[in-house]
Amino acid sequence: MSEDKITLYIAASVDGYIADEEGGVDWLEEFQTESDGDEDVEGFSEFFETVDCLVMGSATYEQVIDFGEWPYGNKPTYVFTHRSLSPATEAVQFVDDEIADFVPEIRQQYNHIWLVGGAQLAQSFLQRREIDVIRLSFIPILLGEGIPLFSGEYDGQRLSLVDTTTHGSGIVEHHYEVS
Incomplete structure (x- = not known):
C-alpha cells in the first residue's frame, strides 16, 4: 500500500x-x-x-461498540461526531471539525488512513476528493x-x-x- x-x-x-x-x-x-x-x-x-489510523462516523462507532470487544486494538481512531460519546479505548478521539480542516492535519501524521464508514462520512470525503x-x-x-x-x-x-x-x-x- x-x-x-x-x-x-x-x-x-x-x-x-x-x-x-x-x-x-x-x-x-x-x-x-x-x-x-x-x-x-x-x-x-x-x-x-x-493501516496507521482509522476514521469513522459516530453511527459506525456506536455499531462497532455494540458488537462487543473493540476490534481495532490500540490503533488511533478518530470519530466524527457533534455529540458527547464515551471512548471505547484510549486510542479513540472524537472530532468535531470540518473535513477540510481535519484531513491535512491527519495526512501529516499518518501514512495510511482507513475510512471505515459510514455512508455520510464517506460521501463527504468523496465529495471533497x-x-x-x-x-x-x-x-x-x-x-x-x-x-x-x-x-x-x-x-x-x-x-x-x-x-x-x-x-x-x-x-x-x-x-x-x-x-
Whole structure:
C-alpha cells in the first residue's frame, strides 16, 4: 500500500447498500460464516496491518461498540461526531471539525488512513476528493432498500480499477484508485 493514502474499505450489497433501513448489518454475518474456515476472506488482516489510523462516523462507532470487544486494538481512531460519546479505548478521539480542516492535519501524521464508514462520512470525503483508494467488497445479496453507499454529487470522479478478487463465498472485491 502506498503512503499518504486515505482508503475507503467497505462492504456493500450488490445493489449498493451498506446497511439495511434500520442501519443494521446482520446480513453480513451469513457471508462471514460461509468463508470455509478462511478467517481472512477479504484479505482484511493484511490490509489492517498497513493501516496507521482509522476514521469513522459516530453511527459506525456506536455499531462497532455494540458488537462487543473493540476490534481495532490500540490503533488511533478518530470519530466524527457533534455529540458527547464515551471512548471505547484510549486510542479513540472524537472530532468535531470540518473535513477540510481535519484531513491535512491527519495526512501529516499518518501514512495510511482507513475510512471505515459510514455512508455520510464517506460521501463527504468523496465529495471533497479526500479518498485516494476504494476497496469495495460486493456482498452477493440484494437488500432492496437501506443506507446507500454512494449518494450525492461526485463531479464525475474517475476510478481506475487496480484489482478484482473473487472469493468462494461469492464476495467480489474491487480495488480502485480514485483519480
